[in-house]
Amino acid sequence: MLKYAIKRIILAIPVIISMTIIVFLILHLAPGEPIDLIVGPNVTPEVYESIRHKYGLDQPLIVQYFKFLGNLFRLDFGDSILQQRPVSRLILERLPVTLKLGIAGFILSVIIAIPLGILAAVNRNTIIDYTCMTGAMLGMSLPTFWFGLLLLYFFAYRMRIFPISGYGTWKHLVLPAFALGLTDAAVTARMMRSSMLEVLGQDYVRTARSKGLAEKVVIYQHALKNALIPIVTLLGMRLGWIIGGSVVLETIFSIPGLGRLMIDSIHSRDYPVVQGSMIVLTSAIILGNIIADILYAVIDPRIKFD
Amino acid sequence: MDQEILKVNNLKTYFFTEDEEIPAVDGVSFSISKGETLGIVGESGSGKSVTALSIMRLLPVPPAKIVDGQILFRDEDLLKKSEDEMRNIRGNRISMIFQEPMTSLNPVFTIGRQISETLILHQGMNNKEAIEKSIEMLKLVKIPLPEKRVREYPHQLSGGMRQRVMIAMALACRPEILIADEPTTALDVTIQAQILELIKELQEQLGTAVMMITHDLGVIAEVSDNVMVMYCGRALEYSDVETLFNNPKHPYTIGLLKSVPKLKGRREKLHAIKGIVPMPNEITSGCRFKTRCEQKTLICENKEPPFIKLGKSLVRCWKYQ
Numbered sequence: 247m248l249k250y251a252i253k254r255i256i257l258a259i260p261v262i263i264s265m266t267i268i269v270f271l272i273l274h275l276a277p278g279e280p281i282d283l284i285v286g287p288n289v290t291p292e293v294y295e296s297i298r299h300k301y302g303l304d305q306p307l308i309v310q311y312f313k314f315l316g317n318l319f320r321l322d323f324g325d326s327i328l329q330q331r332p333v334s335r336l337i338l339e340r341l342p343v344t345l346k347l348g349i350a351g352f353i354l355s356v357i358i359a360i361p362l363g364i365l366a367a368v369n370r371n372t373i374i375d376y377t378c379m380t381g382a383m384l385g386m387s388l389p390t391f392w393f394g395l396l397l398l399y400f401f402a403y404r405m406r407i408f409p410i411s412g413y414g415t416w417k418h419l420v421l422p423a424f425a426l427g428l429t430d431a432a433v434t435a436r437m438m439r440s441s442m443l444e445v446l447g448q449d450y451v452r453t454a455r456s457k458g459l460a461e462k463v464v465i466y467q468h469a470l471k472n473a474l475i476p477i478v479t480l481l482g483m484r485l486g487w488i489i490g491g492s493v494v495l496e497t498i499f500s501i502p503g504l505g506r507l508m509i510d511s512i513h514s515r516d517y518p519v520v521q522g523s524m525i526v527l528t529s530a531i532i533l534g535n536i537i538a539d540i541l542y543a544v545i546d547p548r549i550k551f552d
Numbered sequence: 553m554d555q556e557i558l559k560v561n562n563l564k565t566y567f568f569t570e571d572e573e574i575p576a577v578d579g580v581s582f583s584i585s586k587g588e589t590l591g592i593v594g595e596s597g598s599g600k601s602v603t604a605l606s607i608m609r610l611l612p613v614p615p616a617k618i619v620d621g622q623i624l625f626r627d628e629d630l631l632k633k634s635e636d637e638m639r640n641i642r643g644n645r646i647s648m649i650f651q652e653p654m655t656s657l658n659p660v661f662t663i664g665r666q667i668s669e670t671l672i673l674h675q676g677m678n679n680k681e682a683i684e685k686s687i688e689m690l691k692l693v694k695i696p697l698p699e700k701r702v703r704e705y706p707h708q709l710s711g712g713m714r715q716r717v718m719i720a721m722a723l724a725c726r727p728e729i730l731i732a733d734e735p736t737t738a739l740d741v742t743i744q745a746q747i748l749e750l751i752k753e754l755q756e757q758l759g760t761a762v763m764m765i766t767h768d769l770g771v772i773a774e775v776s777d778n779v780m781v782m783y784c785g786r787a788l789e790y791s792d793v794e795t796l797f798n799n800p801k802h803p804y805t806i807g808l809l810k811s812v813p814k815l816k817g818r819r820e821k822l823h824a825i826k827g828i829v830p831m832p833n834e835i836t837s838g839c840r841f842k843t844r845c846e847q848k849t850l851i852c853e854n855k856e857p858p859f860i861k862l863g864k865s866l867v868r869c870w871k872y873q
């Protein structure tokens with residue numbers, strides 16, 4: 247088990263390295279020098295050059311990359327051009343907000359989706375199934391931002407149960423977490439249903455029934471554990487998206503999270519911040535995938551021995 | 553020996569799909585006595601599995617529905633039992649093993665868990681007792697290193713070993729009847745023989761009655777006391793095994809026997825029955841076998857023959873009228 251986990255983490259190293267190269271290149275190959283922002287248009291070439299030198303932008307790309315990589319190991323993403331503060335500090339300030347929202351949405355989606363998916367599969371082609379799946383279809387086709395606005399309109403603007411925007415109390419989190427969780431739940435529920443349906447048609451489910459086991463045991467033990475295998479992978483990947491998934495919602499609900507930070511810094515071309523938040527975001531996704539694979543091995547005994 | 557424990561009367565199991573009614577099993581009757589083996593033979597699609605699953609009451613309703621008949625198990629009609637009562641019988645008094653040993657065991661549970669589950673459920677054992685008994689069962693089905701195997705998962709075992717596990721699981725509660733639905737079809741020939749041998753041996757030890765379903769007459773010859781030949785939802789011939797092999801009566805049975813290679817005597821050309829098994833709802837009048845029968849007469853076209861008693865055999869063919 248531990249060996250598998252270590253193997254899996256080692257396998258992630260090339261992925262992480264490629265990721266840093268891509269993030270690095272995107273910003274350095276993008277048109278426009280980042281320092282144009284700091285220096286303004288009316289500056290002598292000498293001053294311009296000295297600033298370029300100060301940020302190391304006059305060195306060859308490869309040297310710049312290795313410096314960038316070296317800094318990454320120390321979790322040093324450089325300083326924000328706009329705010330003149332360390333990017334890591336900025337990210338650390340925003341991360342908890344995003345994590346809270348993401349985790350709340352994630353938990354919400356799991357506790358809604360899994361039971362609904364099972365319910366729909368077990369009652370296939372009945373009114374229960376159709377209701378669940380119509381709901382899921384709706385949830386999937388409505389964009390998260392639209393759903394967020396809808397929730398805002400009804401529960402914040404009309405009924406005034408929850409605050410319209412901002413961040414601070416748990417009440418601020420309820421609507422965005424639901425907007426995030428419900429749209430996510432739609433995808434998971436559909437997947438849970440089809441996974442469960444497939445498993446229910448397997449020979450070993452028939453074997454379980456032929457042993458005289460109660461239908462509950464057949465479904466919640468024999469079938470469920472198998473049906474969860476693909477779902478765990480999906481959820482693992484979604485876990486990584488916790489940080490990236492709420493970018494849009496943070497904007498709609500004016501929540502000062504990492505997503506907002508990233509969007510704002512893209513607008514203001516604050517490249518070190520964009521770079522830093524992209525690294526955090528992609529790392530979270532890679533981490534999510536690793537967790538998914540390890541969980542997969544925990545529930546599927548066939549994995550470890552391959 | 554002659555104590556009848558299972559008696560199936562005029563069983564009719566139909567499938568009702570959106571636009572069709574498929575009489576998969578259409579009026580089949582047979583009985584099994586204590587310790588006896590009834591072989592059910594027939595080509596694929598003749599309704600053997602549906603018959604077995606009807607007895608277990610494991611067919612999905614809908615589309616399946618048992619529209620008529622009785623399944624008397626120790627004189628009680630299984631078709632009148634509640635689902636709870638059936639659960640008490642399944643895996644306990646009547647067990648079943650299936651064709652696909654590779655997929656019939658749950659991949660995410662250990663062998664021990666899967667065997668002990670029935671013991672805990674039906675025999676009220678605690679976990680420890682059940683695992684000990686599981687090890688004992690694995691020994692009984694001759695799996696080497698049972699103490700180790702009991703903690704392993706199905707994918708760590710070969711097909712033959714998995715079928716042994718299935719047998720151990722099915723026999724754990726010492727059922728009165730074991731239904732084996734093509735238990736050796738998916739296995740290598742050498743393993744097939746071992747599994748059949750094992751079933752025979754355990755049957756003698758435990759006194760279990762066996763319903764052996766197969767499309768392979770070799771298997772029938774090996775294990776059966778009585779044989780029912782099924783075709784397209786019907787029984788065409790029903791007799792003891794010696795009579796069936798020495799003196800087959802129905803043209804279908806004769807055709808099946810001719811298609812089995814023999815090593816004794818002259819090597820004759822193998823004789824395959826022409827054509828394919830029709831769908832159960834294709835033939836609406838006359839004899840089910842008429843489309844492939846070489847001795848067909850006018851009456852076969854229009855009127856279905858009844859079971860005709862000929863010595864120790866029952867045969868459904870106008871030839872013997």
Ligand SMILES: Nc1ncnc2c1ncn2[C@@H]1O[C@H](COP(=O)(O)OP(=O)(O)O)[C@@H](O)[C@H]1O
Pocket residue numbers: 567569574576594595596597598599600601602603615831832
């Ligand atoms: N789930 C099902 N839905 C509709 N028809 C079925 C179903 N299962 C079996 N049948 C029909 O029942 C007939 C007998 O099938 P089966 O008992 O599996 O044959 P076999 O003798 O090969 O075991 C087949 O011709 C098939 O068309």
Ligand SMILES: [Mg+2]
Pocket residue numbers: 600601602733734
């Ligand atoms: Mg079959």
